[in-house]
Amino acid sequence: MTAVSVTETGPGTPHSLSPSQARLLAASSIVSVEPLDDTTWLVSGTGKVGVAQIGDMTVRIEPKLPIGRIFFLLGYGRKFAWQDDLVPYETTDDLVHVLADAFARQAERTLRRGVLQDYVQRDDELAVVRGRLREREQLTRRFGQVTPLLVRYDDFTIDIVENQLVRAAAQVMRHVPGLDPSVARRLRAITVLLDDVSDLVLGQQLPAWRSNRRNAHYETVLWFAAMILRHRSIDLPAGSVEVNGFIINMAKVFEDFLEKALGDALEHIDGRVSPQDPQWLDVDSAVKMNPDLVWYRSGKPAAVIDAKYKAEKVAGYPNADLYQMLAYCTSLGLPIGHLVYAKGNEAETSHVVRGSGVEIRAHALDLELMPVDLLAQVDEMAATIAQLVSTAVAPKQCRGVGGWL
CATH class of the missing domain: 3.90.1570.30 (tt1808, chain A)
Structure with missing residues (x-):
């Protein structure tokens, strides 16, 4: 595995790469690549920070700003009190580790109070009546058949949008290349706790949730989750190289x-x-x-x-x-x-x-x-x-x- 490390902006860093590796890096758009000689390439940051797996390369892009400043910019205008989680990290330059650990702390703190449940309307086909019979559909789609019955009922469940967002964010962060194993284990424990929650389709628009008294204690972790999921995918043309990781566009x-x-x-x-x-x-x-x-x-x-x-x-x-x-x-x-x-x-x-x-x-x-x-x-x-x-x-x-x- 080839390690490529650069700073988000600046003159760049020379790396020994094969032509195919250089092409993959250039196609990723998260860094720029210029040849210095037959085997050496100048890799420069393009204003993005984070870590990604590209082919057989792990690319780490370090931020110029201190971690606390980046989190301030990310969270400005949101009334969340997550700053205390950052105190131990002011001297580190590993933004992704800090984000993963801080998200895990918030998720653990939130879920410790109990996994949120709510009523969700379900449409189903059952052998017995549950909730309300969808009479019109039963007649037009089943043509008088007695079973299965098309019913609509309210299900009190943990499979709700709030938990779907938290679980999806934990899944994304636990697979980031080079993540500290202890943090990865904690993130996996969060996904196991929410194992009965449906998976989100990554890349699609995030589902909306509305703040209320019932989910008020989820607000901070939901902000973290939404921010992670928004930055998870990198805009690339169709058919371009696959990039797995977590990248923040500082611009x-x-x-x-x-x-x-x-x-x-x-x-x-x-x-x-x-x-x-x-x-x-x-x-x-x-x-x-x-x-x-x-x-x-x-x-x-x-x-x-x-x-x-x-x-x-x-x-x-x-x-x-x-x-x-x-x-x-x-x-x-x-x-x-x-x-x-x-x-x-x-x-x-x-x-x-x-x-x-x-x-x-x-x-x-x-x-x-x-x-x-x-x-x-x-x-x-x-x-x-x-x-x-x-x-x-x-x-x-x-x-x-x-x-x-």
Whole structure:
């Protein structure tokens, strides 16, 4: 088994790989691969962290941020008290082990109070009546046959959505490559305890659950479970190489955090914020765009913000972020657009576009700050954006079909 270890971003690490191994890694999309010579390849992170099994290789991508900061970003805006579980892990850099152990702790703590049960409506075919007879179906599908009887009844069971999510997450984490055996055993014990619970079909949309007094003690472990299951699968084209493991896309984590934190800060000042705001680039509404945040004041766009964990440099388009923001500003009729990067991945700067006068500002958030200081920095950014809005002279706006022109 070949071990490949890299950091999520940075210059990369040389590894001795066969051409077939290099092709598999490149096809996985979780790292980038470039040849250095016939047997050595430069493997670089692409902003993802975690561990995965690809062919005969175990790929481990280490985060740049401390574990506690990543969990803060993941859980921001959710009223959960799982931070105490992270205290023993502040010095480790193995994110997946921490997540697996913390999830196991929460699941054990939750299930110790008893496995949740509830009534679930079942449709079944039985020899005797149970619940209510489905008379119409009995007549139309059985054509007068006496048995089997088509019935509908309420079953008091542990096979409910809450337990399905917990069991599925435990199954995913216990099969992560290189997981500590003691943690794997604890996760297996959780799946055994929930052995009568149906399996979820991984890759499909997660079933919804509603918070209530009955399942309140499940809320934290359900957040963990949903987060694990969302990150379990990696977006790959059909027919690509199979990737098994657990990978977190830090760009998505950063985007979700910024939408919530900066959105709340701007709304505290005034107006409303629309995340993933649907807009159109063209007058025919054929090219759709979704800026991460659009701040509306008095019903009109006042600012547009896009989260960029690190600069997007598509082949042939080294300044893709700037082009994208210019399109947003042009469509919305705004004089200034705001790109927000993670500090260290891109410098703070400003560009004024020739011929339009549109200014594109790049801000940076220091994610290594303590949470209270990071949120204070977000508040300062919101105040800066508001000040720029109040002093900027916006181009004339008019309402057009499908968006602001």
